[in-house]
Amino acid sequence: MTQVAALLKTTRARLKAAADPDFEAGLRWYFKEPVKPYGVRTPLLRELARLAYRDVKQWPVADRDRFVVEMWKSGMLEEGGIVCHLYRRFAKSCNEREFAMFEQWIDRYVRNWSHCDGVSTWLTAACIQNRPGLADRLAGWTKSKNRWKRRSAAVSLIQEAKSGRNTETIFHICGLLFDDTDDMVQKGLGWLLKETYPKKPREVLDFLDGWRTRAPRLVLRLAAEKMTEKDRKWLLKK
Numbered sequence: 001m002t003q004v005a006a007l008l009k010t011t012r013a014r015l016k017a018a019a020d021p022d023f024e025a026g027l028r029w030y031f032k033e034p035v036k037p038y039g040v041r042t043p044l045l046r047e048l049a050r051l052a053y054r055d056v057k058q059w060p061v062a063d064r065d066r067f068v069v070e071m072w073k074s075g076m077l078e079e080g081g082i083v084c085h086l087y088r089r090f091a092k093s094c095n096e097r098e099f100a101m102f103e104q105w106i107d108r109y110v111r112n113w114s115h116c117d118g119v120s121t122w123l124t125a126a127c128i129q130n131r132p133g134l135a136d137r138l139a140g141w142t143k144s145k146n147r148w149k150r151r152s153a154a155v156s157l158i159q160e161a162k163s164g165r166n167t168e169t170i171f172h173i174c175g176l177l178f179d180d181t182d183d184m185v186q187k188g189l190g191w192l193l194k195e196t197y198p199k200k201p202r203e204v205l206d207f208l209d210g211w212r213t214r215a216p217r218l219v220l221r222l223a224a225e226k227m228t229e230k231d232r233k234w235l236l237k238k
Helices: 003-018 021-030 042-056 061-073 077-088 096-108 113-130 132-141 147-155 158-163 167-177 183-196 201-209 217-223 229-236
Strands: none
Touching: 003 042, 003 061, 003 077, 042 061, 042 077, 061 077, 061 096, 077 113, 096 113, 096 132, 096 147, 113 132, 113 147, 113 158, 113 183, 132 147, 132 167, 147 167, 147 183, 158 167, 158 183, 167 183, 167 201, 183 201, 183 217, 201 217, 201 229, 217 229
C-alpha cells in the first residue's frame, strides 16, 4: 500500500468512527445545496488535518497533491474541509502553481459555500498575499457560470480587505459582480465590502455612492454591518 493510500484509509476510518448521525442530519438541513457529510464536527477536522500534516509535510509535492485530490474526489463534506485545513499549513509557499491548482479545485470539486470559503479565504488568498499580481486573474472568474467561482472572486480578497491592501482591485471585482443575481455571490460581495470598510471607510462610501440606489439590498445590508451608525443609515436609506 502506498503512503497516499495508507493515509487516506486511516483518515477515513477516523472520520467514520467519529460520525454522529444526528449531527449529520443537521448538516444536511443546514446547507441549502445537497451535501454528503459524515457528521463530524470542525475541531476533529482540524485535528485530523494536523495529524495528516505530520506525514504529508515530508512527502514529495506530487504525493501531497495526489492525497488531497483523492479527498476531494470523495465528495464528502468533511474530507474537503480537511483539505482546506491541511493546505492552509502550506500557505507561505503558495504561489502561481498553487493558485492554478486551487482554481481547478473550485472548477471541479467545490459545490458548497463552506468549501468555497475555505479554499478562497485561506488558500487563494495566501497565493495573492505572496504574489499580489495574481489578484488580477479574479476578474475573469466573475464571468464564470459556476456560482462558487464567482463568489470566490470576491472572498479570495477578504484578507486583502482586512489588511487594507489591493483596494483598487477589490472595487473592480465588486463592480463586476454588482449585477449578479445569485444570493451566494451577493453574500460574498457584501462580506468583502464589510471587511474593506474598517481600513478604508471613505473609499468604501465613495464607491457605494454610485451603486447604493440600485445595488441588491442583501449586499448593502452586509456591507453596512461594520459601519458607523451614521454611515449605515446613509447607505441603507431608501
